[in-house]
Amino acid sequence: MITGTATASFAGTAPSDPGPRLSGSAGGKLTKTFGSWAGDPVKFQIEARGGPGTTKGTFKVFHGKGRTGGVVAEFEGKITCLLVGGEVAVATGVITRGYANLTDEKNTDVTGQKVSFTVHDNGRSDRLYWMWGFMNAPINDCQGTAPILKTSHGDFKVHD
Template structure:
């Protein structure tokens, strides 16, 4: 074999090796770039109902919750809005909004905690109290169109830690929450 043929043969092998490396690297990068991401935990929707006897003097009052949250502990993003009306006076017991700071999801149940960024509560029928900065907790059981939820308010002297919840005892009468694990 002449020197020219040997040189072209070496270049051909080197070129083939470079081409294979490029194809393999591109294929690996391409597969890695299209791998499905792990699903992100979510709680979304809006639902409400009428408070039962278990809620004492607030029994009969209408409540409505809207929650949008995604992520997990340390990466949670989201917002909430709450309305609690007074069935006897037609007034407002509480109206709140804020940001979700922690979300835990297990199957059909989600616990979301957050901080009120704007809100008023009238718990004594005397005067509205600014509850901005207080912690809140929501527990939601996504049971199709028959969800259950419960909530705790820091301004009601309930100690609330991040991602802490309680049993969801209120069955909603309208709306729907979706929990995705």
Template sequence: MNRTIALATPLAALALLATPAGAVSEAAAVEAPVYSLRGSASGTLPESFGQWAGEKVRFAIDATSDGTKTRGTFDVFHAGKPGEPTVGDFEGKISCLVAADGIAVATGVISKGYVKLGDKPAMDVTGKKVSFTVHDKGRRDTMFWMWEFLGAPVNACQGTVPMFEPSKSSFKVKG
């Protein structure tokens, strides 16, 4: 067995030396996949959202990933019913992004913000994880989200079925 390793090492070195210089640079030039999710959406939550039905939400996401490094931000605003306080206002950094066939899943961590749920005092949600799933359908995008602060288990690049149809949306998915 040692004899095989001893022979393989010099043979591998000879094969590398015999490879044309252009072939090595072409192999090195193979690009990693590039994903992006950019845009915004807003709308009114439908009856299926129970206690939040009729409330307005707004999302903005700007994220890119080369498959090894993800960069980006998100901003979420959830207005209360008329005359009631804001339900949520938070922003953060995207930490994972994947995309295929017009669908993107982005997860991240809130860097600052709060939510106010019912009669409870406003809760600082800094450090909590979030997830966004967006289906880019041109002018008829759909999306959905998960919030760790509401008990949803959010893992890196974990998403849900994008079933909310915002009234306005400009999301563009690449990947």
């Protein structure tokens, strides 16, 4: 007959441990790598926590027109997947409200489209990159790209 109970404790499973997370806002001006959008201001706000299958969070994106004013895209949504490795986080999500002006059509509704963000938390000199489903980028959960844009303002925090 066996009596008693056995318990195990693993790092990261304690209720007080918030687990992987990505939080903050940052932005800058697009570089010449972005072609006709070079000089346009962009800003990203992301709050996400959890891991694959348990992720919760939100995001907001703004892309303005640098030379002429106005808005290229403005949208927000829910984060659906988050992966964190050291100082790098990849978050994917779905737009719940917003629009983009990418062609001659004005204010195209982008609701329901997938997005991806990759953030490298490098102190006050973060880098990020993104992909938009509405720009014909095939996006799978927790899929990211190399974070090539160096932010000029704001700060992201990545916690593994």
